[in-house]
Amino acid sequence: MDKNEKINELARRRGFLWPAFELYGGAAGFFDYGPLGAPLKRRIEDIWRQYFVIQEGFAEIEAPTIGVEGIYQASGHLSGFSDPLTGCKECKEVYRADHLIKHIVEVPDALSNEEIYKTIQENEIGCPECGGQLTEVYEFNLMFKTMIGPGNKMTGYMRPETAQGMFINFPRLLRYFRDSLPFAAVQIGKSYRNEISPRQGVIRLREFTQAEAEIFIDPRDKTHPRFGEIRDIRMKFYSQAAQEKGVEEEMTFGEAVERGVVAHQALAYYVARTYQFLLAIGVAPDKLRFRQHKADEMAHYAADCWDAEVFLDRLGWIEIVGVADRTDYDLKAHAATSKVNLSVFVHYDQPVKRQKLVVKPDFKSLGPRFKGKAKAVGEALKALSPEELKGDMIRLTVDGEPIEIEPTLVSFESVEEEIRGEEVIPHVIEPSFGIDRILYTVLDHSYYEDAVDGESRAVLKFLPAVAPIEVAVLPLMDRKELVGPARAIVDELRRLGLRVDYDTSGSIGRRYRRNDEIGTPYDVTVDYETIEQGTVTIRDRDTMLQIKVPLAQVANTLQALLCGTIKFEAAGTILSPAKEA
């Protein structure tokens, strides 16, 4: 069994990840989070909230997972997320139908499936592999489609990303943030993609959890006020240039921005925050890199894009986060489709003064003369320059009809105008996290085996902040005099909100192993000294060292250990290492 298989087997056996619908034969691309997986996922999400909601002051919202058609017309998912496919009747190979007629039709995207098929037939296009006949063109859209309400009145789609929920709430969010930039909204939730062939467990799912932030910034100012906090962090950058050489480049974020490796401070800041977050949940720094999208890989509207990639045993480098400057693409698209202005009025520091020509047509005279056309004539006059308004006679054309007007019927003057600001469409920085992949990474990067007395020991070295079980309370033996005090400790710790497991079955060593395997950081053992001297031992998962702590301090000590405010060796009296078996 390789490491990947071991982790999957452990995850299944101990209740982290289960293939969904097993009772009914299962379905590819769906997973259940079990009793340990669900809290692990929840804790990872909560740390994400710490980093991207609480510490940044962003707003978390929750939009429906089903969306109406308009959203995905605007976002491009309806057309771009769907591919016309055709297959070979002979060798069964499947092709993108539009790709096959690229050299014949200039814009295959504009054709319907029937038209593409007609083109294929008319040009006698066969299978590129074997020359066989091709099937009719059919649509494969990666979005799950559903009906809203009875009948076919309204089509709904399961959202393929959480991002759109933030974009379409832009006007409400803007008001919530008192009409000023920058601001940001985030969502953590499920997204759905009907993948053609999902594989590799939780790496490619049909239903998955995303955590996304949409940070709306002033396009003219892509600095970041808190850039100083991350300027000196050193990290490996796998830039476009570095990828050509095949070697990552280590530098500080300050250097990265100064040298133009990362487009600007705002993007660099969120790359750095992403880096900090990933380390905080236990992603191994030596198996983590940030890779810049190559020019041809980047969406056409994106200004710059960096992916966090992790090295996973057997799977290689896998993308787990994308941080992109999406410019004003999304807001412009929604503005165009919904016909709602999605710009922000940005006030200048100082109003700008400007000369402006004000033209006032004499409607009292123009009205009777031009009747219904008067308004159009007035508009045409307003568009003229001072030179054109002077002359003996003003000449203009309205609805193709030449018109002459005496200059006395128009007055105009140049006035000084104060401009206090302008309308801008914000640019969007989007960090987008695949939570399921991140959780798997934490499992992969936490797993190790060591040898204890010649026996192999499997350990998940979860950081206390993500561990699904934080403390196991274990009576040395299942005897009344030990069980009583042990239960009292369990109750106390649970009252304090700790995730506590209690186990009396089997030998003490067996129970230590069980807890090592699910990543419990600390085991509290109740023994006869608990009764005689009022102490318990606390065992550290990774070193297997034990300290002796007075009963009254157990809770405090554990809380301090879990928060990392004290070192294990300093938390109590160290006992000699476990005796040889």
Next chain:
RNA sequence: GCGCCGAUAGUGUAGCGGUUAUCACUAGGCGUUGCCAACGCCUAAACUCGGGUUCGAAUCCCGAUCGGCGCACCA
């Protein structure tokens, strides 16, 4: 979607046309046990599903589902 390979207790497995379906670990119970997967006894637990061939199928054939790998796909 295509091709190749696979699917047996919770986990890992044996099985090659007739077995009470093998073994180990695991899990539960009782006893024992003074700190790193101890021991004894007991218990629970499986042939992925649907067809077919055959007197008889876990075993052979077909199909589906799921999984692994390669190809294609992955805004």
